[in-house]
Amino acid sequence: MKPAPFAYVRPDSVAEACEILAADEDARIIAGGQTLIPMLAMRLARPTKLVDIVRLKELRGIRSEAGAIVVGAVTRQVEVERSELARGALPLLMKALPYVGHPPTRNRGTVGGSIANADPSAEIPLVAVTLGAEIEIENSGGRTSMPADEFFIGAMVTSVMPGDCVAAVRFPVWSQPRLGTGFHEVSARQSDFAFVAAAAQVALDEDGRCIDAVVGLGGVGDRAQRIDVSALVGQDVARFPVSELIRSATEHLEANSDLHVSADYRRRAAAALGARALEDAIAEARAAGGVVQ
Amino acid sequence: MNPAAPLKFVSSNRRVREDRRFVAGQGRYVADxxxxxxxxxxxxxxxxxxxxxxxxxxxxxxxxxxxxxxxxxxxxxxxxxxxxxxxxxxxxxxxxxxxxxxxxxxxxxxxxxxxxxxxxxxxxxxxxxxxxxxAYVIDSEDAFDPKSPPVHAGHGSNVLLDKTFVWGEVEKHFAESERHLSFRVVWGRNSTVPxxxxxxxxxxxxxxxxxxxxxxxxxxxxxxxxxxxxxxxxxxxxxxxxxxxxxSYGVKxxxxxxxxxxxxxxxxxxxxxxxxxxxxxxxxGDAHGPDRIFDVEIAFNDDGIVNSMKMRALDNVGAYAGRSPFQLGKPIGAIVGPYKIKSVQYRAISVTSNKAAQEAVRGFGQSPTNYAIETAIDKVAVALGLDRIEVRRRNFIRSDEFPYLIPSGTRYDSGDYHTVVAKVRAHADYEGLIRERDTLRAAGQCAGIGIAACLEPSGGNSSFEPLLNEKNTTTTWMDSCRIVVDGLGFVTATIHTTSSGQGHETLVATVIGEVLEIDPDLIRIVRPDSLNSLPSNTPVGSRMAIMLGGAAFHAAQKLKAKIIKLAAHQFGCAEQEVIYAGGAVSHGASGKKLAWAEHVNIAHRNFHLLPEGMEPGLETTHVMQVPTGTKLPENGRVQMYPCHSFEFHLVLIVFDPVIGKPEIRRYVIGHDCGTVINPHIVKGMTLGGIAHGIGASLLEEFVYDSEGQMLTQSFMDYLLPSSHEVPKVEIVHHCTPSPFTVFGQKGSGESGYLGSPAAISSAINDAVAPFGISLAKLPIRIAAISDAIAAAREAKAKVKA
Amino acid sequence: MKVTLKVNGRLRTADVEPRKTLLDTLREDFLLTGSHAGCEHGVCGACTVLIDGEPSRACLMFAVQADGYEITTIEGLAPAPGELSVVQDAFCETHGLQCGYCTPGMILSAHALLEHNDAPTREDIVEAISGNICRCTGYGQIVEAVEFAAERLRKTNAPRNVTGGSDDEPSIDPAAEAGAREGGVLEAAATRQGGRQ
Known part of the structure; x- marks a missing residue:
């Protein structure tokens, strides 16, 4: 299980990387390599050239910026897990990260790599879609950004064009003091890709009425998706029939069947885990009296 | 050995000597x-x-x-x-x-x-x-159909073996029994996958x-x-x-x-x-394991006593035969499990198909068979509304009935199943476990208790070969050891095969140290190449504690006898008059004593002091035949393995009815493999065997699609249990020595694995029993559980409507 | 391509194709065969090495990517030939292995955990080794080994920044050479408790 031959380059800037990528459409970016290298080893991917961006400082780091946390594409997953900044501002991402692979792959795997790989059951894309993150893309024309929901097109398919490089992910930060999150997933083994993953974030006012709520599901169809929970907004969450809301929102979801689980299973699990995630988020928000930074 | 003397090294918690090189990354594997x-x-x-x-x-x-x-x-x-x-x-x-x-x-x-x-x-x-x-064929029953395309045209069909054994008065026992039940269970193709x-x-x-x-x-x-x-x-x-x-665990x-x-x-x-x-x-790699369908009929009485069993086992060995069809033969040696089932009809069918070739897997077919037998016992209890442990107790062979001859010709050596079960029950607080299960159920969870009692036949010989192939007349199935005491008095002993983690070097050193009363850590163990080797049949059939341990024991006894003879000659007395202790020999009456170094010196340098006819040097060899392995089969009956370890599993599993992901909340195993030579090694085998069984029952399968393509080619889809999936296991020990081995030891190389799939299946089936459903194929996937419950709920809703 | 890697504190150079993994380079070019190939697609963990102290798959990195990091293999863990680190010794004490094939990766994962956390819970240990598949042991004695090692590390009074052994003793532990990292504690403890080996 050895990769087919390829050339290796390590550009000094994103601009140079984009130039190389634009010039050779069979060149591929490598960052953490935790998904790409198995594909190379099995010769399921056969790039002519690997463009290593993992040491580009301009793509690394976690910073707070205008109501958002911007995570550079080559920031390793473990660095986010250990980040005080992310811990305070992105509680949903913090809940999801322990489900990403296992510790050794999180030590090398990058946030941008997970986004660019666009596995339908991957946790980081799910959080990005759920929170309405923006994906920043750089190419020879400069930096642009697009909502995660538009970025992900299908299983392992994104809006990235030849010559593009995912540069950062801009996760919106909710500033409401009474904030709660929930994350659940089911997989064959804990470290496997999720059959279904559910993420929820809720903000409440002082009276326990919902100010904002989002619920996202991964693993069900060919990309992560948000489900409509707008009915919750303005309602007293203590009395709201959360399970029914989620059930009706998931009833007609397109779902995939595979070796391990059926489409029916995915729909049932989506309803159950979606409700559980939302209930957790509500409970956490209700318990949160203090101010979240 | 003097049976009254306390053991000095055997059964003590000594370190495993092989571990040192492995923890340093200094193992020497073939790729190195x-x-x-x-x-x-x-x-x-x-x-x-x-x-x-x-x-x-x-x-x-x-x-x-x-x-x-x-x-x-x-x-x-x-x-x-x-x-x-x-x-x-x-x-x-x-x-x-x-x-x-x-x-x-x-x-x-x-x-x-x-x-x-x-x-x-x-x-x-x-x-x-x-x-x-x-044209190709994948499915086992399809392959058995004479109309299926033969994988080997020259052979004419896909049937390699179709043999029915009748041991005892099966039809009479069925006619006399108050109740019958029948069922099918399927053991999915998996393997040990080192x-x-x-x-x-x-x-x-x-x-x-x-x-x-x-x-x-x-x-x-x-x-x-x-x-x-x-x-x-x-x-x-x-x-x-x-x-x-x-x-390896069989497959290499x-x-x-x-x-x-x-x-x-x-x-x-x-x-x-x-x-x-x-x-x-x-x-x-041609290293897949059994792929087996069981159809079982059971005849029993209202009190839960099982009288007779009919079992049809159809095994799909894949494209080539090799030795894999014999995996239907070995379980004949424990075909009634630990129970006094009076008669058995067993039809063993082996078919070829267009799947990868099968190879020997840990237990050589015994774990699937145990799964079928234990499912039967659970079903008898459920049918009668009796406690599942109680039904087992009523059918167990009693400790005073050993050696016990089972209908298929094997005499079980020893056991005390009732005591092991009683100890596990007490340790686990079985009643408390039932209360815990019921509390979980009341809270809307699925919860079930799994029970399995089974045997680990050990000391492997090859009696199944002549049983299934009359042209094969092999009864010899030996292992060997040579001990050399060099001119400076240091001891070196040999192993004539490779090992794959079983700690054989520790085994041999411990046994020789015990017999010669010298520190095992001072004994060097080497592995000569095959041209310098004595016969070995390698670590198969859970045999090395019995066979390599036995050969080392006898070689050491011979060495000790030679030293005693040599010393008695120096003292001018009879051999019976001297005492061997700690490597020295003394003569009580005269007070004379010869130390180890002195025997060595005489043996190596003083030919003139040797008794007449004694060879110089201190070197002995023993080639040991498997105990009880003396006869060819007669009338479809044969003594299979000599020793029979016992294990009793008690498990609590919990899962959400919609998500269906089993969580093993409690895992207790009672284990009796006779005298334990190294407790660390036996513990590791048992825990590892259980983990392997968790994989086989919940996660691992070589799946082929209808196009004949294997879907689980990588570790992304063939799922090996990680530390998250294997719970903490509590082991309850018991020791019933075997009368057929030198220290009373039995095998433990397959322990845990032989009962855990049955126990996990039992727990999940107990958990879904309130829905009136059962899950009859391993591995039991998450979705299979959830889908079956959803279907049952839907059907119930329809009935209500 | 020519690469210079820092492995177990030593700079080593090899001429490799870009497609050659760090694992194959360690084994074939540097003859460090303690890192094992199990699946070569990042699942089993038999090839685990430490990269800047963090457990990583050596099969999921190409050698050409690995320059500039501190790479530690199992060969870099023993304080001296024939002498074991506390973690290695703990694996021997509880028999936390059988065939030894997953063991180097398992021990490196355990070592990394104990560098961050010398009082891990069972859950911490299970999580830390969850990326290392063992087919022999069922993990029970491995968890016991890590618990035992943690206990011994807690019991040693060694200051966290002191290395064991005297200056003139050869050291192959990069952490010890660096002089201030916690790898040195393992070494110190091993030296102190050497009698148990």
């Missing part, structure tokens, strides 16, 4: 062996489950950088004999590479040799093979006419099979046993890989090696 000028092999797999090979064009591949050779099955078949079949099926021919026809997707068709493995893989992609697709794949390196020296082989092997008669296949004298084959094997039987590589080494005059990569290994 550096050979000058080594060439590497990659293989070209068949993309089709059945296809005639029309043509092979290697021209482009030969031109690739670093390539030395491209070998086809046709060429290899001309130069070699077909690989060994266990049954008398001469037209089921098997070679390392497909000859004329590929018989399963992934089968190796062409081998490419190059300077590096990467180059060999590059060239393998360039081999052009034209195929003509043929983390080290199979690997082999071979070197041919034409001037010395010597084939040197290094391999991650665990197989009886390995050098013999190499010599036969290559048509060379056995004394031209030298297998190096000082190679660490990275796990890489004879096809070895013949392939050895042939290439001879052709090329350079050392050649093949280290399977994970895809090679999963697709076509």
């Amino acid at each position: 062996i550096a050979l000058e000028g080594l060439l590497h092999v990659a293989v070209v797999p068949s993309p089709h489950p059945a296809a005639r090979i029309v043509s092979i064009n290697a021209a482009e591949a030969m031109k690739m950088p670093g390539v030395h050779y491209v070998l086809t099955g046709e060429e290899l078949a001309k130069a070699t004999e077909p690989l060994m079949n266990g049954l008398d099926t001469p037209n089921v021919r098997r070679y390392p590479l497909a000859v004329g026809q590929a018989r399963y997707a992934g089968e190796w068709v062409v081998a490419v040799v190059a300077e590096t493995r990467a180059q060999a893989e590059d060239a393998a992609e360039k081999v052009r093979i034209e195929y003509e697709q043929l 983390i080290e794949t199979f690997g082999v390196a071979a070197k041919w020296d034409p001037w010395r006419e010597m084939l040197d082989v290094w391999a991650s092997i665990q197989m009886p008669k390995y050098p013999d099979q190499i010599a036969r296949a290559l048509r060379i004298p056995l004394n031209n084959v030298r297998v190096h046993f000082d190679v660490d094997v990275g796990g 039987r890489g004879i096809k890989q070895t013949v392939l590589v050895s042939h290439l080494a001879r052709v090329l005059g350079r050392p050649v090696r093949l280290i399977e990569d994970r895809l090679d290994n999963m697709r076509a």
Whole structure:
């Protein structure tokens, strides 16, 4: 299980990387390599050239910026897990990260790599879609950004064009003091890709009425998706029939069947885990009296 | 040994000596062996489950950088004999590479040799093979159908074996029984899947006419099979046993890989090696395990006493026969489990199909059979509304009934099943466990208690071979040890096979230390190569504590006897008058004493002081035949293995009815393998066996789709349990010594694995019982649980409507 | 391509194809065969090495990517030939292995955990080794080994920044050479408790 031959380059800037990528459409970016290298080893991917961006400082780091946390594409997953900044501002991402692979792959795997790989059951894309993150893309024309929901097109398919490089992910930060999150997933083994993953974030006012709520599901169809929970907004969450809301929102979801689980299973699990995630988020928000930074 | 004397080293918690080199990364595995000028092999797999090979064009591949050779099955078949079949099926021919026809997707068709493995893989992609697709069969029952396309046309059908045994008055017992029930359970194809794949390196020296082989092997008669296949004298084959094997648990039987590589080494005059990569290994390492359908009928009384059983076991061995059909034979030695079932009808059917070839897996077919038997006992209890442990207790053989002759001809050596169960019940607080289950159920969870009681036949011989193949008259199944005390008094002993983590060096040192009363840590253990070796049948059939331990014991006894004789001669007294203690011999009456160093000196340097006829030096050898292995089968009955360890599993499993993901909340096992030689090793075997059983029952399966393609080729889809999936296990010990072994030891190499699939299935079925459903196929996937509950709920809702 | 890697504190150079993994380079070019190939697709963990102290798959990194990091293999853990680190010794004490094939990766994962956390819970240990598949042991005695090692590390009074052994003793532990990392504690403890080996 050895990769087919390829050339290796390590550009000094994103601009140079984009130039190389634009010039050779069979060149591929490598960052953490935790998904790409198995594909190379099995010769399921056969790039002519690997463009290593993992040491580009301009793509690394976690910073707070205008109501958002911007995570550079080559920031390793473990660095986010250990980040005080992310811990305070992105509680949903913090809940999801322990489900990403296992510790050794999180030590090398990058946030941008997970986004660019666009596995339908991957946790980081799910959080990005759920929170309405923006994906920043750089190419020879400069930096642009697009909502995660538009970025992900299908299983392992994104809006990235030849010559593009995912540069950062801009996760919106909710500033409401009474904030709660929930994350659940089911997989064959804990470290496997999720059959279904559910993420929820809720903000409440002082009276326990919902100010904002989002619920996202991964693993069900060919990309992560948000489900409509707008009915919750303005309602007293203590009395709201959360399970029914989620059930009706998931009833007609397109779902995939595979070796391990059926489409029916995915729909049932989506309803159950979606409700559980939302209930957790509500409970956490209700318990949160203090101010979240 | 003096049975009254307390054991000094045996059964004590001593460290396992092998561990030191492994924790330092200093194991020596086959891939670590550096050979000058080594060439590497990659293989070209068949993309089709059945296809005639029309043509092979290697021209482009030969031109690739670093390539030395491209070998086809046709060429290899001309130069070699077909690989060994266990049954008398001469037209089921098997070679390392497909000859004329590929018989399963992934089968190796062409081998490419190059300077590096990467180059060999590059060239393998360039081999052009034209195929003509043929009809194929995947499903076991389809394969048994005479209308199915035969995998081997020359054999005429897919049936390798279809033999019905009737032991006792089955029909009478069925007629007399108050109740009957019948069911089908399915054991999905899985395997032990060691983390080290199979690997082999071979070197041919034409001037010395010597084939040197290094391999991650665990197989009886390995050098013999190499010599036969290559048509060379056995004394031209030298297998190096000082190679660490990275796990096997039965499957490391890489004879096809070895013949392939050895042939290439001879052709090329350079050392050649093949280290399977994970895809090679999963697709076509020919190391899958049993793939079995059981149809069981049980005849029993209202009080839960089981009188008789009819079992039909249909096993799908894949494209080639090998020894795998024998995995239907070994369970005959424990076909009634720990129960007093009076009569049994057993129909064993082995079929070929267009799946990868099957190989021996831990327990050699016993774990699937235990799963079927235990499912039957659970069903009897449920049918009668009786407690499942109580039904087992009523059917158990009592401790005063041993040795106990079962209907199929094996005499169980010893056991105390009632006591083990009582200890586990008390330890686990069975009633409390039931309350916990019921509390969980009341809270809306699915919760179930799993129970399994089963035997681990151990001390492996090969009685199933003559039982299933009358042309085979093998009854000898020995193991050996040699002990040498050198001229400075240091002790070295031998093992004549490879090991794959079982701690055999610790075993031999412990046993010899015990007998000679010297510190085991001072005893050197070595592994001579096959040309310098005494006979061994390798660590199969949970036999080494009994057989290698036994051989070491007897060799040490002989050594001790020689020392005593030598000393008595010096004292001028009778041998019975001296006492051996701690390596010294003393004569009570005269007060004379000879120390260890003095025996050594006399034996090595003072021929004039030796008794007449005594050979100089201090060296003894023992070749030990398996206890009770004395007869060929008669009337379909045979003494299978000599010893029978017992295990009793008690498990609590919980899951959400919608999500269906089982969580093992509690796992208790009672284990009785007689006298334990090294407690660390036995514990590790048991815990590892349970983890392996968790994989087999919940996660692991080689799945083929309707196109004959294997879907679980990598570790992304073939799911090995991680530390998250294996719970903390509590072990309750009991010791019922075997009367047939030197210390009363029994085997433990398969412990845990032989009952955990049954126990986990039992727990999940108990958990879903309130829905009126059962899950009858392993592995029990998350979705299978959830889908079955959803269907049951839907059906109930419809009925209500 | 020519690469210079820092392995177990030593700079080593090899000429490799870009497609050659760090694992194959360690094994074939540097003859460090304690790192094992199990699946070569990042699942089993037999090839685990430490990269800047963090457990990583050596099969999921190419050698050409690995320059500039501190790479530690199992060969770099023993304080001296024939002498074991506390973690290695703990694996021997509880028999936290059988065939030894997954063991180097398992021990490196355990070592990394204990560098961050010398009082891990069972859950911490299970999580830390969850990327290392063992087929032999069922993990029970491995968890016990890590618990035992943690206990011994807690019991030693060694200051966290002191290395064991005197200056003139050869050291192959990069952490010890660096002089201030916690790897040195393991070494110190091993030296102190050497009698148990």
